[in-house]
Amino acid sequence: MSAVDSRAARRPLVLRNPSFGRVWTGQLLTQAASRMFQVGAVWWLVGFAGGHHRGLDSGLFLMVSTLPAVALAPVVARVVARHAPRTVLAGAAAVAGAVAATGALLAQAGALPMAAVYAVGLALAACQALFDPCLTTSVPELVDDADIEAATGFELSTQSVAGLGGGLLGPLVVDAGGLPGVVATSAVAYLLAVLLVLSARFPQATARARATAGDAAPARRTLRQVLAGLPFIRRVLVCFAAANVFTTAVYVVMPLYTRGVLHSTGSTVASLEAALGVGTLVGSFTGARVPGRPIAVGSMCLAVMAAALGLPGLVAGHAVAFGALAVVGWCVGVIGVRFVALFQRLVPADDKPEFFAVMQALLGATFPVASLVFGALGDHLTARTLCLVQGAGLVPVALALWWAGGRKDGDALRAAAAQPLARAGETS
Incomplete structure (x- = not known):
């Protein structure tokens, strides 16, 4: 291996493989946006929306925001299996961005009732429940076999980093700009993720499809x-x-x-x-x-x-x-x-x-x-x-x-x- 190749191999995967870096950054943005909206909305419910049932209101919101990952698991599996990863990833982020942008406009106009806040949380959680497993499945199509472990390590770190950033920003954005501010910021993050995913290439997809064409699917337990x-x-x-x-x-x-x-x-x-x-x-x-x-x-x-x-x-x-x-x-x-x-x-x-x-x-x-x-x-x-x-x-x-x-x-x-x-x- 030449000195240039050796130095390149020591660089982080997100720099050596720009396509993986873009998709991983997209996941980071979507998870941070989802977490920011969740934490920000809970703080808005507890600290600003008032009412005699702050605990129940915030608990119901978090319950609604976490149900899709469990309830939609069979649907997610079918969608991920039948469609190209880039289509699923970009589509999930685009829908989330559109929902958040619509919510921001309604909140700014003062026309976002409590039920709509719950609906936005449910929709964003459903999109994230589709995005994350699709990225996990698409890792072999983004990187070489030798880099799968490194790619998995980056992906597993995303939740902690995004949770830290989103959880930190959510209440601060609500204090500064209210509910419209946190929903609008989430919308921007989702739409940036769409652009990053669409600009990425999935170089291993065609090669792996050809290699597995005609192979009988193994029986799974x-x-x-x-x-x-x-x-x-x-x-x-x-x-x-x-x-x-x-x-x-x-x-x-x-x-x-x-x-x-x-x-x-x-x-x-x-x-x-x-x-x-x-x-x-x-x-x-x-x-x-x-x-x-x-x-x-x-x-x-x-x-x-x-x-x-x-x-x-x-x-x-x-x-x-x-x-x-x-x-x-x-x-x-x-x-x-x-x-x-x-x-x-x-x-x-x-x-x-x-x-x-x-x-x-x-x-x-x-x-x-x-x-x-x-x-x-x-x-x-x-x-x-x-x-x-x-x-x-x-x-x-x-x-x-x-x-x-x-x-x-x-x-x-x-x-x-x-x-x-x-x-x-x-x-x-």
């Missing part, structure tokens, strides 16, 4: 068949689904805590979002260095999260809330890294697409439940009490996860955890 031989994984997924009910409620509790306990503005909500996002990023990068088996690490992190979530309920204050959410974010990042790597080792390669798709749907399905339940509780309990409920709810989940690792099939877990990740195309 159903999820029931996949999980039948993995009882340990079933128990772990149930534990994390239960944990998500209490951890994802933080997005409802944060604005209520800011208004009712800290008596602060959108800048404080943005700071709390930033603390959570930074903690998650740090946890994602340091999770692999935390010593111990995945079950021990996961149980420890859930216990620490329980204490961190409950602490603001015992000791009110800005610094306590910021520190607690940073710790919660770190634990979330560590758990994600350790258990996704573990599942990569335990789940056979041919079963991974179905497994990870359903894993995301299962964990995502708890978000609407948490939003509705904690939103409704927020109209009857103080925000400090909600913090204590979150912490207390995680304690039995941490114990259940520890118990799951102590079962006799935990021996297989320990053996698998000691093995390196299977390479692409190999079974675990």
Whole structure:
């Protein structure tokens, strides 16, 4: 390899492959816009729209905004399978941009009722539910085989980065420009994403289509068949689904805590979002260095999260809330890294697409439940009490996860955890 080629190989993938860089930037913009609108709308509902049911209103909004990712999974799979990736990606971003632009115009004219705010949130979430899996599926059409791991790493980092940026900007934009400002800013981000996707090339698409033409599609196992031989994984997924009910409620509790306990503005909500996002990023990068088996690490992190979530309920204050959410974010990042790597080792390669798709749907399905339940509780309990409920709810989940690792099939877990990740195309 020449010196020029060596230097080029060391450059980040988004610079070496401009088409992938444009599509990845498009995903970053769409996810940031979606998160910004969600957080901004919740803060608008809690801090500006008033009413006697702030908790329920914000909880219902978050529930509506998270349902499409679960409810539309079969439809999304069919659309992604039948249409060219660039068409699906650009179309989803264009529809989202059009919806957001229309919402901004109506909001500016003062004609955007509460039901319309919910409808905009639902439409934007549906578009994002189509965009993200389509990009995941199209990665092999954007990059060479040798770059698939690097591309996947960039894609997985998008949610944390976009969540951090969108969560930080949402309340600030609402404070500065109200609901019209945050919807208009989201519209601009979506339309920029359309231009980026349309300017990208998918160089591997034709080659892969020719290579697979005429090949018989392999028979795939159903999820029931996949999980039948993995009882340990079933128990772990149930534990994390239960944990998500209490951890994802933080997005409802944060604005209520800011208004009712800290008596602060959108800048404080943005700071709390930033603390959570930074903690998650740090946890994602340091999770692999935390010593111990995945079950021990996961149980420890859930216990620490329980204490961190409950602490603001015992000791009110800005610094306590910021520190607690940073710790919660770190634990979330560590758990994600350790258990996704573990599942990569335990789940056979041919079963991974179905497994990870359903894993995301299962964990995502708890978000609407948490939003509705904690939103409704927020109209009857103080925000400090909600913090204590979150912490207390995680304690039995941490114990259940520890118990799951102590079962006799935990021996297989320990053996698998000691093995390196299977390479692409190999079974675990």
